[in-house]
Amino acid sequence: MRVHPRSHRGVRALTPSVALGREGDAVVAVSLDEGAVRERVADAADGRGLAAWVSQREARDRPRWVWSDTASWYPRLLEHGVRVERCDDLRLRHRILHHAVTSDAPAHPWDAAPLDAEPAAAPALFEVAPRADESALDDLAATVAEWRAQQELGARAIDPGRMRLLLAAESAGALVAAEMRAAGIPWDARRHDELLTAALGARRAGGLPVRMDEAAAQVREALGDPRASLDSPPKLLRALRSVGVFVDSTSKWELRQHDHPVVAPLLEYKRMARLLAANGWGWLDEWVHEGRFRPVYIPGGVVTGRWASSGGGALQIPRSLREAVRADPGWRIVSADVAQLEPRVLAAMARDERMARAAAGADLYEGVVASGAVSTRAEAKSAVLGAMYGATQGDAGRLVPRLRKVFPDAMELVDAAARTGEDGGVVRTWLGRTSPAPEEAWRQLQSEASGAEASAALVAGARRTARDRGRFTRNFIVQGSAAEWSLAWLADLRLRLTALGAVSEGEAAAASGPAFARRPHLAFFLHDEVLVHTPEAYAEDVATAIRAAADSAGRLLFGEFPIDFPLDVHIERSAAK
DNA sequence: GGAAACGGCGCG
DNA sequence: AAAGCGCGCCGTTTCC
Numbered sequence: 307m308r309v310h311p312r313s314h315r316g317v318r319a320l321t322p323s324v325a326l327g328r329e330g331d332a333v334v335a336v337s338l339d340e341g342a343v344r345e346r347v348a349d350a351a352d353g354r355g356l357a358a359w360v361s362q363r364e365a366r367d368r369p370r371w372v373w374s375d376t377a378s379w380y381p382r383l384l385e386h387g388v389r390v391e392r393c394d395d396l397r398l399r400h401r402i403l404h405h406a407v408t409s410d411a412p413a414h415p416w417d418a419a420p421l422d423a424e425p426a427a428a429p430a431l432f433e434v435a436p437r438a439d440e441s442a443l444d445d446l447a448a449t450v451a452e453w454r455a456q457q458e459l460g461a462r463a464i465d466p467g468r469m470r471l472l473l474a475a476e477s478a479g480a481l482v483a484a485e486m487r488a489a490g491i492p493w494d495a496r497r498h499d500e501l502l503t504a505a506l507g508a509r510r511a512g513g514l515p516v517r518m519d520e521a522a523a524q525v526r527e528a529l530g531d532p533r534a535s536l537d538s539p540p541k542l543l544r545a546l547r548s549v550g551v552f553v554d555s556t557s558k559w560e561l562r563q564h565d566h567p568v569v570a571p572l573l574e575y576k577r578m579a580r581l582l583a584a585n586g587w588g589w590l591d592e593w594v595h596e597g598r599f600r601p602v603y604i605p606g607g608v609v610t611g612r613w614a615s616s617g618g619g620a621l622q623i624p625r626s627l628r629e630a631v632r633a634d635p636g637w638r639i640v641s642a643d644v645a646q647l648e649p650r651v652l653a654a655m656a657r658d659e660r661m662a663r664a665a666a667g668a669d670l671y672e673g674v675v676a677s678g679a680v681s682t683r684a685e686a687k688s689a690v691l692g693a694m695y696g697a698t699q700g701d702a703g704r705l706v707p708r709l710r711k712v713f714p715d716a717m718e719l720v721d722a723a724a725r726t727g728e729d730g731g732v733v734r735t736w737l738g739r740t741s742p743a744p745e746e747a748w749r750q751l752q753s754e755a756s757g758a759e760a761s762a763a764l765v766a767g768a769r770r771t772a773r774d775r776g777r778f779t780r781n782f783i784v785q786g787s788a789a790e791w792s793l794a795w796l797a798d799l800r801l802r803l804t805a806l807g808a809v810s811e812g813e814a815a816a817a818s819g820p821a822f823a824r825r826p827h828l829a830f831f832l833h834d835e836v837l838v839h840t841p842e843a844y845a846e847d848v849a850t851a852i853r854a855a856a857d858s859a860g861r862l863l864f865g866e867f868p869i870d871f872p873l874d875v876h877i878e879r880s881a882a883k
Numbered sequence: 884g885g886a887a888a889c890g891g892c893g894c895g
Numbered sequence: 896a897a898a899g900c901g902c903g904c905c906g907t908t909t910c911c
Contacts, residue, residue, distance in 0.1 A: 538907060538908080541907095553896085555890075557891060557896070576892085577892095579905095579906095612901070619904055621902070622894045622895095622903060625893090692899060694900070695900045697898065703898070777899070781900040785901060885910105885911095886911085888910085893904090894901105
């Protein structure tokens with residue numbers, strides 16, 4: 307029986323806000339609430355002094371730290387083992403607020419108030435990319451001014467309550483991203499090497515791995531050209547045509563449709579070449595050090611609000627290599643992913659009760675079959691994805707209309723988003739992230755095509771780009787709202803894990819490494835899945851926390867609307883020895 | 884000779 | 896040469 311940790315949601319009358327910024331050669335803190343109490347923190351170059359001061363203040367009253375940019379402030383703290391509970395990342399918030407308040411977005415069914423379209427004064431200093439002068443961004447006066455401007459912008463959002471949630475979730479995500487980079491993904495380089503050898507054959511200096519070489523030889527044999535180039539699409543295309551394989555590209559989906567002796571070995575070669583180039587031994591040498599892969603996560607890096615990553619292809623690790631992720635001895639990896647997150651979010655956003663009923667089980671697609679819309683799970687999946695992506699042709703295009711009959715509310719929501727996009731408007735996610743407005747060139751094309759003189763080709767081209775944009779906005783509201791659910795899940799889980807780890811403080815003190823990495827901690831996040839690295843003793847508690855966080859996220863976004871977010875949770879064994 | 888575009892493919 | 900969204904990265908080709 308374990309003593310239950312102190313709740314991480316303890317009621318606090320007031321969370322103080324404390325801005326950190328540079329003033330000359332010093333870092334200075336200012337209380338933003340009342341009295342504007344100022345305190346010199348440390349020399350700007352003194353990371354240890356900064357961390358010590360923040361740590362002390364964090365312990366005292368856990369303020370909300372207001373800083374220009376988590377990616378530039380927080381790693382310095384983490385380096386010295388100091389974590390903070392919450393922050394306002396002004397740079398990330400700026401991007402959301404600026405778009406939200408200055409856009410000409412038409413009202414949505416869930417909007418609480420008409421949009422105030424008066425353009426906001428937005429200091430160029432906080433524009434997201436690229437930053438010319440890093441030190442200017444950290445300036446204390448600029449930080450405080452930006453924070454005050456953001457308080458006003460936030461109050462002018464269409465739904466200030468939802469906007470507050472979104473801004474808080476975005477900033478919490480920034481903390482998670484920095485912490486996950488600091489902690490790294492436990493990566494078993496030996497296992498990775500074994501997997502590569504099994505897939506590609508033995509590694510050979512100055513040449514291709516054995517099995518790749520063999521596949522290449524088979525391809526060249528079938529092409530009747532011992533020197534055929536396999537890595538150059540144009541040359542390969544010509545070689546294929548010369549032996550009667552009349553393809554229009556060398557992509558695998560097209561090759562697969564041909565029955566020729568070259569096809570099988572070529573597909574095998576391409577599969578191996580891809581693995582070698584993207585995640586081969588070179589990748590291992592470059593990205594895995596001391597048993598950790600440390601990708602750079604970029605919160606809000608995708609227009610929809612999803613995260614992007616930079617370096618190491620963290621968001622594209624092939625499934626076949628996931629086995630190389632191994633907990634440290636005595637630890638466990640707890641993995642969890644959400645089943646069909648996006649259609650569930652769509653059902654909840656649209657308040658579509660019939661679609662929610664179809665989602666009631668663990669498998670939404672089976673629920674769609676049970677609704678009578680389609681007859682197989684494969685059809686259900688194709689139709690649902692097609693509905694969210696805007697399919698018009700093929701199987702999906704044929705099936706989508708059936709969904710319209712069964713789930714009219716959900717379908718009307720995405721159809722309306724598509725119409726808005728085609729007309730050049732902007733759309734918003736559930737919590738209020740606004741899609742980018744169309745480029746001037748796009749507007750220009752549409753207006754030229756609507757003129758009396760417009761050629762048929764011009765009209766057709768304009769129509770096509772309008773449809774392209776419609777598919778983008780259609781998907782934006784779903785992908786972006788799903789990303790918000792995920793952020794809420796992540797933020798809530800982060801606090802639950804901290805609370806869990808707090809009870810193990812004593813035993814953890816003996817271990818080595820940064821304090822936060824000795825507790826259960828997030829190690830990886832990819833759109834709708836997480837990995838938590840945890841001491842073995844907490845594995846079950848972590849699994850429970852992950853589920854509880856998913857329930858919280860669902861309620862936070864969608865209240866009592868009857869939608870659930872079933873998870874696939876696994877506790878994985880650690881590396882042998 | 885280097886930057887940008889392209890084809891291709893991994894992930895959700 | 897995807898149909899049907901969003902990414903990052905690789906090797907090659909094309910452009911300047």
